[in-house]
Structure formats: structure tokens, C-alpha cells
Amino acid sequence: MTATSDRRPVLSYFSTWILCVLGGLLLTSGTAKAQQSPAPPVDNCRTCHAQLDDRLGEPAKQFADDIHGTRGMTCASCHGGDPSEEDMEKSMSKAKGFRGVPKRNEIPQLCAKCHSDGAFMRAYNPSLRTDQLSQYRTSVHGKRLAAGDTRVAVCSDCHGIHKIRPASSPISTVYPQQIPNTCGRCHADAAHMKPYKIPTDQLLNYQASVHFEKLQGGDLAAPTCVTCHGNHGATPPGISSVERVCGTCHVFQEQLFDQSPHKTVWAAKKIPSCLTCHGNHAIKHTSDAMIGTGKDSFCMTCHTAGDNGGKTAGQISAALAGLDKSLADADAVLDSAEQKGMEVGEARVTLSTAHEKLIKARVDLHTMNSARVEETTKAGEKLAQQVNKEGVQALAEYAFRRKGLALSLVAIAFVVIFLWMLIRSLERPSAGSEAGRTGAS
Ligand code: HEC
Ligand code: HEC
Ligand code: HEC
Ligand code: HEC
Ligand code: HEC
Ligand code: HEC
Ligand code: HEC
Ligand code: HEC
Ligand code: HEC
Structure with missing residues (x-):
């Protein structure tokens, strides 16, 4: 009996100890997983290369922030070899599949080994597309590469090599605001593009456009090179x-x-x-001078002022200019009414509706139909005139109120003078009685 009661604490001591150790193990492996998933593989390639300089060391240093580095891939994922070997000869041996630096024409195939493998990629990111290589093969870049031309863009020219970021990262080379320079690195380089006899002014021109201006201002809805040309299937439209x-x-x-x-x-x-x-x-900001018969007109490159196209241009231009002037006039009237403290809030709302008609007319002109444009501008004119009338009325009311004010001031002055005279006349007899009193004493 005593033996068993003696053994019990020993047993429970052991079981607690075992539970603790097991629990500890589970906990540590749990936190390790939470910190870095999947667990970091042994990568002697990276450790050794991190101690080297320049072109041998840079890849290892950059790889720490690379999407492949952060998702647990190793140098061997692309270069082959055995990262578990510390010895240089053994880890970089052909027998272990080491293939060294891939040639440019091998790169699309190398990246696609994973990126075209739907089952493999799904395990990491189910929403990522896996058609990059098949798209790339349809592009001018891909077709020329297949024909042996290695000056064209391969995956690593657009994405980088050892510091690849997700496309959604603002510092990724394929983030909308970075794309112009990524493409421009070749397309704006006259020496690089010399064999092809195509212009190299796309970047410079694009940087002068309204689209680039919006993009730089943070409007990611503005098109970049790839919005118009496609990314992997880049061909000129x-x-x-x-x-x-x-x-x-x-x-x-x-x-x-x-x-x-x-x-x-x-x-x-x-x-x-x-x-x-x-x-x-x-592509520049547009203006009304681009239609009409002046020197900035688009129309005059093909039409003359006398032909039907030229006449239409003149009519549309006059309709736009007319409405523009009416809006400016109405605006000026409202301004001066506001400066005089008159309430014209409702007229302002009508004026902005009239202004929308002008904006619509500038879109309508794409029909090249003057009647269609005039229909819109006339509706705008009507509103502008109404606003003008309301403004003029406000000004008239102001003038009326001023006259009223002047009249009432005059009236008040009369009353004041009258009261003053009244007080004086009331004061006079009391002055007389005072004199009487002094006379009596
Ligand atoms: C102990 C150090 C060490 C280890 C481990 C090591 N390397 Fe290297 N690696 C070097 C040195 C030094 C060079 C340059 C000399 C040479 O080319 O043999 C080099 C060269 C390279 C090159 C460039 C070859 C070229 O032709 O320019 C690549 C790519 C490379 N290593 C990848 C790897 C990969 C992948 C692994 C792991 C599987 C790895 N290295 C493991 C030291 C190492
Ligand atoms: C996603 C694939 C990929 C991974 C992962 C990768 N590399 Fe590379 N590496 C490349 C490609 C592609 C090139 C050739 C680029 C080119 O055309 O110059 C290259 C080139 C190199 C070169 C030659 C650089 C030069 O300028 O000559 C070295 C050295 C190198 N890699 C080392 C490494 C090391 C070390 C690691 C791990 C820290 C690593 N790479 C991971 C794809 C990869
Ligand atoms: C060993 C397999 C493998 C190879 C080889 C490989 N990748 Fe990846 N790549 C991945 C995985 C896995 C991800 C991570 C997906 C995720 O987590 O979103 C990834 C992510 C990316 C992303 C970010 C995608 C995004 O927008 O989220 C880009 C870009 C990319 N890789 C380009 C390349 C290029 C370029 C090469 C060739 C130089 C290459 N990859 C080679 C497996 C690979
Ligand atoms: C001409 C430049 C260019 C080339 C070449 C290129 N990419 Fe891309 N890639 C892009 C751009 C730009 C995006 C960003 C998506 C966007 O904004 O349209 C992208 C996005 C990606 C993504 C994120 C998922 C997606 O499809 O949107 C992956 C993965 C990727 N590329 C892999 C590759 C691989 C693999 C290759 C080679 C077969 C390659 N890319 C070649 C420009 C390029
Ligand atoms: C590594 C250099 C390089 C990069 C980076 C590059 N390209 Fe190219 N691209 C070329 C070369 C070389 C050609 C072949 C020119 C030809 O055939 O006329 C070409 C052809 C083209 C063409 C067909 C031109 C034509 O009419 O023949 C288009 C469009 C194009 N690229 C768009 C892009 C876009 C968009 C990007 C960026 C997402 C980009 N390129 C990035 C080198 C590059
Ligand atoms: C708003 C759309 C749009 C944007 C943005 C755009 N392009 Fe273009 N690109 C075009 C059109 C349209 C053509 C002419 C196609 C034709 O004439 O058949 C063209 C032609 C080209 C060509 C063929 C050679 C030439 O100049 O005619 C190249 C190369 C090119 N673009 C590269 C680029 C690059 C690089 C960028 C970014 C810096 C860019 N494009 C931005 C629409 C665009
Ligand atoms: C991805 C969407 C997108 C594409 C594609 C696109 N644009 Fe634009 N465009 C915009 C945005 C956004 C603005 C700036 C906002 C605005 O003024 O409407 C703009 C502005 C303009 C303007 C100037 C308007 C102004 O403010 O004076 C013109 C003109 C224009 N684009 C013409 C074109 C032409 C021509 C093409 C085809 C070659 C084109 N756009 C392709 C989105 C686009
Ligand atoms: C025959 C010449 C011509 C053609 C073709 C043309 N536009 Fe215009 N576009 C104009 C003129 C002129 C204006 C200037 C309107 C103004 O400001 O008075 C303009 C203005 C614009 C604006 C500025 C926004 C606005 O409406 O005020 C955009 C955006 C635009 N056009 C896009 C396009 C698109 C997209 C196409 C092709 C479907 C196109 N244009 C075809 C002549 C043309
Ligand atoms: C690239 C040359 C070109 C430009 C630029 C151009 N047109 Fe035209 N336009 C033509 C051609 C060609 C025709 C058909 C032949 C004709 O009637 O002159 C035509 C026909 C017309 C017609 C029909 C004429 C009829 O007899 O029924 C009108 C209206 C017109 N254009 C207006 C304009 C306006 C307005 C602009 C400027 C915003 C403009 N066009 C810019 C080439 C052009």
C-alpha cells in the first residue's frame, strides 16, 4: 500500500515533466511557425554568398526582402545545387543539379517552372495568375526571344532578379508609377534600340502627357505603358x-x-x-482652341475653312465660345452680388448645372455634328441667362435696399433733430423760472 502511495507522486512528477516538455516543444515549434512560415530552410548558399563582395555578394544581401526569400525559397530554387552542403565545391556541383547563372533565353522557362505550375502556385497564393509564360510567348518580346534575339525584355528585366516584390508593392518595378521607367530603361535607350529603327521617344512623350501628370498625382486610374500595351503580352495595339x-x-x-x-x-x-x-x-489637356479654324485646331490638318468639315468646326467652336462667355458673364454678376452680401446660393447651383452643359458639349463634339452640340449649348445658355437674370435682380434689390436705407437714415436724422429741438424748447421755460428765482433772491 505504502509502495503505491509512494510511487504516485513519482509517477505524477514524471507525467507532469513529460507534459511540460511536450508542451514546451509544441509551443516553441508553434511560435517558430508563427514567426516564419514555412520554417527557414538551411541555405548555405546564402550564408556563404552574404560574405562575398559585389556581384557574388549582392544577390544574397538583396534576397532577404525578395518575395521568394520571404516565402521560404532558396538560392537553389533557381540556380540548383545543394544548399545543405557547407562546402563550396559540393554545394555548387553539377552532380547536385547546380546550373550556375542562367542565360537570358533560359529565364522565362526558369521562372515558369513554378509560375506556370498551377498546383504549385495555388499552395502559396491561389489568386495569382499562372499564364505569364503563355502570354509572354504571344508578345513581340517573346516572339523575338524565341527567334534568338536577347535584347528584348525577359521576366527579370521587368521584375528584377534578387529583389523581386509583389506587383502590389509601391517599390515594385512593375507598380504603376514605376512602370514607365522600367520600360523606358530599354525603350528610351537609343543605343540599345538601334537595330530596330523604331522611335525611342515614348517615355519622354508619355512624361509630357496628361496621363502621366495624373499618375504622378496619385491617380492610379490613369494609363501607364502596360495599360495600353499589355504586360506579358506587350504588343503595340x-x-x-x-x-x-x-x-x-x-x-x-x-x-x-x-x-x-x-x-x-x-x-x-x-x-x-x-x-x-x-x-x-x-496626350495633352484639351482646349476649345483644338476645334475651330485657328492654328491649334485639329480639324484644319485635313479640312479647309470652306468645306463642310471646316464649317462644322467653326459652328461648334462658336457654340462653345458663346456658352463659355455667357457662363463667365453670369459668374461675374453673381460675384459682385456676393461681394455686396446678397444671398445667391441657389443661382450658384443653377450656374454649375449650366457649366455641366459646357462639359457635355465638349464630349458631344465627338459626333462632329454641330446641331447635336448646339442642342446642348442652348440648354446651357438658357440656364446661364436665368442665372444672369437672378444676379441682376439681386443687384437691383441691393440698390433698392440702399435707397431705402438712405431714406430711413434721412428720416431718422429728421426725428433726431426734431427731438433735439423739442428738448431745447422744453428746457427754455425752466431756464426762465431759474432766472426768476435768482431775481427774487
Ligand atoms: C562556401 C561558399 C559558397 C557556397 C556554400 C556556395 N557558393 Fe556560390 N560561389 C561561391 C564563390 C566563391 C563563387 C565564385 C567562384 C566560382 O564561380 O566558382 C560562387 C559563384 C556562384 C555563382 C556564380 C557563378 C558564375 O558563373 O558567375 C552562383 C550563381 C552561385 N555561386 C550560386 C550558389 C548556390 C545556388 C549555392 C548553393 C547551392 C552556392 N552558390 C553555394 C561561394 C559559395
Ligand atoms: C527567382 C530565381 C532566383 C533566385 C531565387 C536566385 N537567383 Fe541568382 N540569378 C537568377 C537569375 C535569373 C540570374 C541571371 C540574371 C542575368 O541575366 O544577369 C541570377 C544571377 C546570379 C548571380 C550572378 C550575378 C552576376 O551579376 O553575374 C549570382 C552570383 C547569383 N545569382 C547568386 C544567387 C544567390 C546567392 C541566391 C540566393 C541568395 C540567388 N542567386 C537566388 C535567379 C535567381
Ligand atoms: C521555385 C519556384 C519559383 C521560381 C523558380 C520563381 N518563382 Fe516567383 N514566386 C514563387 C512563389 C511561390 C511566389 C509567392 C506567391 C505569393 O506568395 O504571393 C512567387 C512570387 C513572385 C512574384 C510576385 C507576384 C505577386 O504579385 O504577388 C513575382 C513578380 C515573381 N514571383 C516573379 C518571378 C520571376 C521573374 C522569376 C524568375 C526569375 C520567378 N518568379 C521564379 C515561386 C517561384
Ligand atoms: C515587359 C515587362 C514584363 C515581362 C517581360 C514580364 N512581366 Fe510579369 N508583370 C509585368 C507587369 C507590369 C506586372 C504587373 C501587373 C500589371 O500591372 O499589369 C506583372 C505581373 C506579374 C506577376 C503577378 C501576377 C500577374 O500576372 O499579374 C507575376 C507572377 C509575373 N508578372 C511573372 C512573370 C514571369 C514569370 C515572366 C516571364 C515569363 C514575366 N512576369 C515577364 C511586367 C512584365
Ligand atoms: C530589356 C529591354 C526591354 C524592356 C525592359 C522592355 N522592352 Fe519592349 N522591346 C524591347 C525590344 C528590343 C523590342 C523589339 C523592337 C522591335 O521589334 O521593333 C521591344 C518591343 C516592344 C514593343 C513592340 C514595338 C514595335 O512596334 O515593334 C512594344 C509595344 C514594347 N516593346 C513595349 C514594352 C513595354 C510596355 C515595356 C515595359 C512593361 C517594355 N517593352 C520593356 C526591349 C525591351
Ligand atoms: C494611352 C495609351 C498608351 C500609353 C500609356 C503608352 N502607349 Fe505606346 N503606343 C500606344 C499607341 C496607340 C501606339 C501606336 C500604335 C500604332 O500606331 O499602331 C503606341 C506605340 C508604341 C511603340 C511602337 C513604336 C512607336 O513609338 O510607335 C512602343 C515601343 C511603345 N508604344 C512603347 C510605350 C512605352 C514604353 C510606354 C510607356 C512609357 C507607352 N508606350 C505608353 C499607346 C500607348
Ligand atoms: C486606363 C484608363 C485610360 C485609358 C486607357 C486612356 N485614358 Fe485618357 N485619361 C484617363 C484619366 C484618368 C485621365 C485624367 C482625368 C480626366 O481628365 O478625365 C485622362 C485624360 C485624358 C485626356 C485629357 C482630358 C483633359 O483633362 O483635358 C485626353 C484627351 C485623353 N485622356 C485621351 C485618351 C486617349 C486618346 C487614349 C487612348 C490612346 C486614352 N486617353 C486612354 C484614363 C485613361
Ligand atoms: C476629329 C478629332 C477628334 C477625334 C477623332 C477624337 N477627339 Fe477627343 N477631342 C477633340 C477635341 C477638339 C476636343 C476638345 C474639346 C474642348 O475642350 O473643347 C476633345 C476632347 C477630348 C477629351 C477631353 C475631355 C472632354 O470631353 O472635354 C477626351 C477625354 C477625348 N477627347 C477623348 C477622345 C477619345 C477616347 C477619342 C476616340 C474615341 C477621341 N477623343 C477622338 C477632338 C477629337
Ligand atoms: C485626318 C483627317 C481629318 C481630321 C483631322 C478631321 N477630319 Fe473631318 N473628315 C475627314 C474626311 C476624310 C472626311 C470625309 C470626306 C469629306 O467629306 O471631306 C471628313 C468628314 C467630316 C465631316 C462630314 C462632312 C460632310 O460633307 O458631310 C464633318 C462634319 C467633319 N469631317 C468635321 C470635322 C471636324 C469638326 C474636325 C475637327 C474636330 C475634323 N473633321 C477633323 C478627315 C478629317
Whole structure:
């Protein structure tokens, strides 16, 4: 009996100890997993290379923040070899699959080993596309590479090599605001592009565009090189697809252009739509001077002031200028009424509706139909006149109130003078009685 009661604490001591150790083990492995998942593999490649200089050391230093480095991949994932070997000869031996530095024309295939493997990639990120290589093969870059030209872009030219970031990271080379320079590294380099005899001004022109201005201002809805050309399937949009590219964002202009007399004539002559007037890379802010018969007019490159196109241009230009002037006049009247303290809030609302008509008219002009534009500008004119009238009324009311004020001031002055005289006349007899009193004494 005593033996068993003696053994019990020993047993429970052991079981507690075992539980503690097991629990501890579970806990430590648990926290290790939470800190770094999956557990960091032994990577002697990285350890050794981190101690080397320049081109041998940089990759290991950069790899710490690379998406592949952070997701548990090793140098051997791309270069082959055995990262568990500390010895240089053994780890970098051909027998262990070491393939050294991949040649440029091998890179797409190397990256695609994982990136085209849907089952493999799903384990890391189920929403990531896995069509990069098949898309790339359809691009001018991919086709030329297949034909043996290694000056074209391969995966690592756009993404980097040892410091690759997710596309959503603002410091990624493929983040919208970084893309122009990523493409421009080759496309703006005249020496690099010399064999192809294509322009190298795309970056410079794009940087002068309204699209770049918006992009730099933080508007990620503005197109970059890849919005128009595609990323992996980068090819220049052909004449029919150019319209589609602009129209994906500027929907109304495209719809209205399709109703214009240019639509069929230009298609037959293979004249592209939007870019014939606006250009492609250096698209500028628009102005009313771009329509009409002046030197900045788009129309006069093909039409004369006397032909039907020229006449239409003149009519549209006059309609826009007319409404613009009416709006400015109405605005000036409201300004001066406001300065005089008059309440014109409602008229301001009407004025902004009138202004929207002008904006709409500038979109409508893509029909190249002056009647259509005039319909919109006339509606704007009507509102502008109404606002003008309300402003003038406010000013008249102000003038009326001023007259009223002057009249009432005069009246008040009369009353004051009258009261003063009254007080004086009341004071006089009391002065007399005073004199009487002094006379009596
Ligand atoms: C003990 C140090 C050490 C280890 C471990 C090591 N390397 Fe190296 N590695 C070197 C040195 C030194 C060089 C340059 C000399 C040479 O090319 O043989 C080099 C060269 C390279 C090069 C460039 C070859 C070239 O042709 O320019 C690559 C790529 C490379 N190593 C990748 C790896 C990978 C992948 C591993 C692991 C599987 C690895 N290294 C393991 C030291 C090491
Ligand atoms: C995602 C694939 C990938 C991973 C992972 C990777 N590399 Fe590379 N590495 C490349 C490619 C591709 C090149 C060739 C780039 C080129 O065309 O110059 C390269 C080139 C190199 C070079 C030659 C650099 C030069 O300028 O000549 C060295 C050295 C190197 N890698 C070492 C490493 C080390 C060390 C690691 C791990 C810390 C590593 N790489 C991880 C893809 C990778
Ligand atoms: C060993 C497999 C493997 C190889 C080889 C590989 N990758 Fe990856 N890559 C991955 C995995 C896994 C991820 C992480 C996906 C995640 O977690 O979002 C990734 C992520 C990326 C991302 C970020 C995607 C995003 O926007 O989230 C880019 C870009 C990328 N890789 C490019 C490359 C390039 C370029 C090469 C060739 C130089 C390459 N990869 C080679 C497996 C690989
Ligand atoms: C001409 C430049 C260019 C080349 C070449 C290129 N990419 Fe990309 N890649 C991009 C851009 C830009 C994005 C960002 C997505 C976007 O904004 O359209 C991207 C996105 C990615 C992504 C994130 C997922 C996705 O598809 O959006 C992965 C993964 C990727 N690329 C892998 C590759 C691989 C693998 C190759 C080679 C077969 C490659 N890329 C070649 C420009 C390029
Ligand atoms: C490594 C250099 C390099 C980079 C980076 C690069 N390209 Fe290219 N690209 C070329 C070369 C070389 C050609 C072949 C020119 C030709 O065939 O006319 C080309 C062809 C093109 C073409 C077809 C031009 C034509 O009409 O022939 C387009 C479009 C294009 N690239 C867009 C892009 C875009 C967009 C990017 C960035 C996402 C980019 N490129 C990044 C080198 C590069
Ligand atoms: C708003 C859309 C748009 C943007 C943004 C854009 N492009 Fe283009 N790009 C075009 C159109 C349209 C063409 C002409 C196609 C045609 O004439 O058939 C073109 C033509 C090209 C060509 C063929 C050679 C040439 O100049 O005609 C290259 C190369 C090119 N673009 C590269 C770029 C690069 C690099 C960027 C970014 C710096 C860029 N593009 C931005 C629409 C765009
Ligand atoms: C025949 C010449 C011509 C063609 C073709 C043309 N536009 Fe315009 N576009 C103009 C003129 C002129 C203006 C200036 C309106 C103003 O400010 O008075 C303009 C203005 C614009 C604006 C500025 C916003 C606005 O409406 O005020 C956008 C955006 C635009 N066009 C997009 C397009 C798109 C997209 C296409 C192709 C579907 C296209 N344009 C085709 C002549 C043209
Ligand atoms: C990805 C969407 C997108 C695409 C594609 C696109 N644009 Fe734009 N565009 C914008 C944004 C955003 C602005 C700036 C906001 C605005 O003024 O509407 C803009 C502004 C403009 C303006 C100047 C309007 C102004 O403020 O005076 C013109 C003109 C224009 N784009 C024409 C084009 C043409 C032509 C194409 C095709 C070659 C094109 N855009 C392709 C999004 C796009
Ligand atoms: C690239 C040359 C080109 C430009 C730029 C151009 N047009 Fe035209 N336009 C034509 C051609 C070609 C026709 C059909 C032949 C004709 O009637 O002159 C045409 C026809 C027209 C017509 C129909 C004429 C009729 O007889 O029914 C109108 C209206 C018109 N254009 C207005 C304009 C306006 C407004 C602009 C400027 C915003 C403009 N066009 C810019 C080439 C151009």
C-alpha cells in the first residue's frame, strides 16, 4: 500500500515533466511557425554568398526582402545545387543539379517552372495568375526571344532578379508609377534600340502627357505603358484595338465617335481614330482652341475653312465660345452680388448645372455634328441667362435696399433733430423760472 502511495507522486512528477516538455516543444515549434512560415530552410548558399563582395555578394544581401526569400525559397530554387552542403565545391556541383547563372533565353522557362505550375502556385497564393509564360510567348518580346534575339525584355528585366516584390508593392518595378521607367530603361535607350529603327521617344512623350501628370498625382486610374500595351503580352495595339484601349476609360467619346462621319471614312482609309487627333504618348489637356479654324485646331490638318468639315468646326467652336462667355458673364454678376452680401446660393447651383452643359458639349463634339452640340449649348445658355437674370435682380434689390436705407437714415436724422429741438424748447421755460428765482433772491 505504502509502495503505491509512494510511487504516485513519482509517477505524477514524471507525467507532469513529460507534459511540460511536450508542451514546451509544441509551443516553441508553434511560435517558430508563427514567426516564419514555412520554417527557414538551411541555405548555405546564402550564408556563404552574404560574405562575398559585389556581384557574388549582392544577390544574397538583396534576397532577404525578395518575395521568394520571404516565402521560404532558396538560392537553389533557381540556380540548383545543394544548399545543405557547407562546402563550396559540393554545394555548387553539377552532380547536385547546380546550373550556375542562367542565360537570358533560359529565364522565362526558369521562372515558369513554378509560375506556370498551377498546383504549385495555388499552395502559396491561389489568386495569382499562372499564364505569364503563355502570354509572354504571344508578345513581340517573346516572339523575338524565341527567334534568338536577347535584347528584348525577359521576366527579370521587368521584375528584377534578387529583389523581386509583389506587383502590389509601391517599390515594385512593375507598380504603376514605376512602370514607365522600367520600360523606358530599354525603350528610351537609343543605343540599345538601334537595330530596330523604331522611335525611342515614348517615355519622354508619355512624361509630357496628361496621363502621366495624373499618375504622378496619385491617380492610379490613369494609363501607364502596360495599360495600353499589355504586360506579358506587350504588343503595340493595332489600329482596330487602339479605339478599344482609349474607349475602355473614355466610354462616351468612343460611342460618339462611332456616330461621327469619320467612323467609316477613316476606317476605310486606315486612319486611326482617337490618336489621329489626340496623339498616343504625349496626350495633352484639351482646349476649345483644338476645334475651330485657328492654328491649334485639329480639324484644319485635313479640312479647309470652306468645306463642310471646316464649317462644322467653326459652328461648334462658336457654340462653345458663346456658352463659355455667357457662363463667365453670369459668374461675374453673381460675384459682385456676393461681394455686396446678397444671398445667391441657389443661382450658384443653377450656374454649375449650366457649366455641366459646357462639359457635355465638349464630349458631344465627338459626333462632329454641330446641331447635336448646339442642342446642348442652348440648354446651357438658357440656364446661364436665368442665372444672369437672378444676379441682376439681386443687384437691383441691393440698390433698392440702399435707397431705402438712405431714406430711413434721412428720416431718422429728421426725428433726431426734431427731438433735439423739442428738448431745447422744453428746457427754455425752466431756464426762465431759474432766472426768476435768482431775481427774487
Ligand atoms: C562556401 C561558399 C559558397 C557556397 C556554400 C556556395 N557558393 Fe556560390 N560561389 C561561391 C564563390 C566563391 C563563387 C565564385 C567562384 C566560382 O564561380 O566558382 C560562387 C559563384 C556562384 C555563382 C556564380 C557563378 C558564375 O558563373 O558567375 C552562383 C550563381 C552561385 N555561386 C550560386 C550558389 C548556390 C545556388 C549555392 C548553393 C547551392 C552556392 N552558390 C553555394 C561561394 C559559395
Ligand atoms: C527567382 C530565381 C532566383 C533566385 C531565387 C536566385 N537567383 Fe541568382 N540569378 C537568377 C537569375 C535569373 C540570374 C541571371 C540574371 C542575368 O541575366 O544577369 C541570377 C544571377 C546570379 C548571380 C550572378 C550575378 C552576376 O551579376 O553575374 C549570382 C552570383 C547569383 N545569382 C547568386 C544567387 C544567390 C546567392 C541566391 C540566393 C541568395 C540567388 N542567386 C537566388 C535567379 C535567381
Ligand atoms: C521555385 C519556384 C519559383 C521560381 C523558380 C520563381 N518563382 Fe516567383 N514566386 C514563387 C512563389 C511561390 C511566389 C509567392 C506567391 C505569393 O506568395 O504571393 C512567387 C512570387 C513572385 C512574384 C510576385 C507576384 C505577386 O504579385 O504577388 C513575382 C513578380 C515573381 N514571383 C516573379 C518571378 C520571376 C521573374 C522569376 C524568375 C526569375 C520567378 N518568379 C521564379 C515561386 C517561384
Ligand atoms: C515587359 C515587362 C514584363 C515581362 C517581360 C514580364 N512581366 Fe510579369 N508583370 C509585368 C507587369 C507590369 C506586372 C504587373 C501587373 C500589371 O500591372 O499589369 C506583372 C505581373 C506579374 C506577376 C503577378 C501576377 C500577374 O500576372 O499579374 C507575376 C507572377 C509575373 N508578372 C511573372 C512573370 C514571369 C514569370 C515572366 C516571364 C515569363 C514575366 N512576369 C515577364 C511586367 C512584365
Ligand atoms: C530589356 C529591354 C526591354 C524592356 C525592359 C522592355 N522592352 Fe519592349 N522591346 C524591347 C525590344 C528590343 C523590342 C523589339 C523592337 C522591335 O521589334 O521593333 C521591344 C518591343 C516592344 C514593343 C513592340 C514595338 C514595335 O512596334 O515593334 C512594344 C509595344 C514594347 N516593346 C513595349 C514594352 C513595354 C510596355 C515595356 C515595359 C512593361 C517594355 N517593352 C520593356 C526591349 C525591351
Ligand atoms: C494611352 C495609351 C498608351 C500609353 C500609356 C503608352 N502607349 Fe505606346 N503606343 C500606344 C499607341 C496607340 C501606339 C501606336 C500604335 C500604332 O500606331 O499602331 C503606341 C506605340 C508604341 C511603340 C511602337 C513604336 C512607336 O513609338 O510607335 C512602343 C515601343 C511603345 N508604344 C512603347 C510605350 C512605352 C514604353 C510606354 C510607356 C512609357 C507607352 N508606350 C505608353 C499607346 C500607348
Ligand atoms: C476629329 C478629332 C477628334 C477625334 C477623332 C477624337 N477627339 Fe477627343 N477631342 C477633340 C477635341 C477638339 C476636343 C476638345 C474639346 C474642348 O475642350 O473643347 C476633345 C476632347 C477630348 C477629351 C477631353 C475631355 C472632354 O470631353 O472635354 C477626351 C477625354 C477625348 N477627347 C477623348 C477622345 C477619345 C477616347 C477619342 C476616340 C474615341 C477621341 N477623343 C477622338 C477632338 C477629337
Ligand atoms: C486606363 C484608363 C485610360 C485609358 C486607357 C486612356 N485614358 Fe485618357 N485619361 C484617363 C484619366 C484618368 C485621365 C485624367 C482625368 C480626366 O481628365 O478625365 C485622362 C485624360 C485624358 C485626356 C485629357 C482630358 C483633359 O483633362 O483635358 C485626353 C484627351 C485623353 N485622356 C485621351 C485618351 C486617349 C486618346 C487614349 C487612348 C490612346 C486614352 N486617353 C486612354 C484614363 C485613361
Ligand atoms: C485626318 C483627317 C481629318 C481630321 C483631322 C478631321 N477630319 Fe473631318 N473628315 C475627314 C474626311 C476624310 C472626311 C470625309 C470626306 C469629306 O467629306 O471631306 C471628313 C468628314 C467630316 C465631316 C462630314 C462632312 C460632310 O460633307 O458631310 C464633318 C462634319 C467633319 N469631317 C468635321 C470635322 C471636324 C469638326 C474636325 C475637327 C474636330 C475634323 N473633321 C477633323 C478627315 C478629317
